[in-house]
Amino acid sequence: MTNLKNRVALVTGSGRGIGRAIVIALAKAGARVALTARTAGELEEAVGVIRAAGGTAVGIVADLMAKDAVPALMRDVNDQLGPIEILVNNAGIGSSSDPKPVANFNDEFWETTLYLNLTVPYKLSKAVLPTMLAKKWGRIINVASINGKIPSLHGVAYTASKHGLLGLTRTLALEVAKEGVTVNAICPGPVHTAMNDKRIEYDAQRRGMSFAEIEQAMTPIGGRLEPDDIAPMAVFLAADEARMITGQAYNICGGVLLY
Numbered sequence: 001m002t003n004l005k006n007r008v009a010l011v012t013g014s015g016r017g018i019g020r021a022i023v024i025a026l027a028k029a030g031a032r033v034a035l036t037a038r039t040a041g042e043l044e045e046a047v048g049v050i051r052a053a054g055g056t057a058v059g060i061v062a063d064l065m066a067k068d069a070v071p072a073l074m075r076d077v078n079d080q081l082g083p084i085e086i087l088v089n090n091a092g093i094g095s096s097s098d099p100k101p102v103a104n105f106n107d108e109f110w111e112t113t114l115y116l117n118l119t120v121p122y123k124l125s126k127a128v129l130p131t132m133l134a135k136k137w138g139r140i141i142n143v144a145s146i147n148g149k150i151p152s153l154h155g156v157a158y159t160a161s162k163h164g165l166l167g168l169t170r171t172l173a174l175e176v177a178k179e180g181v182t183v184n185a186i187c188p189g190p191v192h193t194a195m196n197d198k199r200i201e202y203d204a205q206r207r208g209m210s211f212a213e214i215e216q217a218m219t220p221i222g223g224r225l226e227p228d229d230i231a232p233m234a235v236f237l238a239a240d241e242a243r244m245i246t247g248q249a250y251n252i253c254g255g256v257l258l259y
């Protein structure tokens with residue numbers, strides 16, 4: 001059994017979807033968890049689920065696009081729970097918020113996507129490192145995507161940001177390998193969340209197919225994954241048992257990528 005008893009974890013984008021499943025699973029394994037996102041109601045709901053099960057959770061409303069969001073978030077988590085030992089960089093913006101071919105791509109959307117999906121994980125990683133290195137124990141888990149390895153049509157910013165996130169994962173993993181800190185990525189395939197619903201709607205319209213037809217054909221196993229299919233890998237990577245695993249990028253994708 002994985003035991004994360006009293007470890008302090010921060011999961012970004014944990015009000016819904018994959019982040020919510022991960023934070024609930026970390027809390028079940030014993031971690032004291034901080035949740036963050038912009039939507040207060042979703043945070044309150046997820047915090048309530050964890051507390052009802054006897055866990056310790058705090059919700060911090062923050063827009064990670066805001067200039068001083070990272071230091072403010074660090075301060076809040078530190079004040080309420082103590083130094084972060086497990087950081088899960090999960091908050092992200094999807095390819096389907098404004099899908100376009102490169103020739104017509106919106107520059108502002110490029111900047112937003114690169115900032116939230118790549119620069120924020122870089123800044124948060126940098127911010128948690130001093131205490132992790134001092135303790136000689138830390139876990140950084142980046143929620144990338146299979147689009148960190150293969151393209152997403154009309155989603156150049158998303159694809160580039162997730163490829164970049166794997167570059168961050170591998171470089172940082174190497175730098176801190178001797179310090180008790182591991183850095184890994186999870187690469188989900190299509191997961192049943194609000195973000196992926198939008199992508200299916202776009203593809204259904206573009207390809208003249210129904211939502212259900214697209215959804216069923218998304219993975220060799222069939223259909224989409226659920227957020228709970230992703231969470232156990234994050235819990236495992238956070239555990240002591242995973243101490244020799246670093247710099248990896250694990251596909252959890254129903255067989256979309258077979259390497």
Ligand code: NAP
Nearest residue numbers: 013015017018037038039064091092145190191193195196
């Ligand atoms: P989701 O349901 O849209 O959830 C995204 C989370 O990020 C929400 O809690 C959202 O909360 C938060 N977020 C978005 N913008 C934010 C901002 N500016 N500041 C703070 N928080 C923000 O998406 P998901 O599908 O669970 O995706 C989670 C991660 O998995 C993303 O990194 C995504 O790229 C990755 N992923 C998803 C899939 C998939 O098929 N779903 C596949 C591969 C990878 P607020 O809107 O309340 O801020």
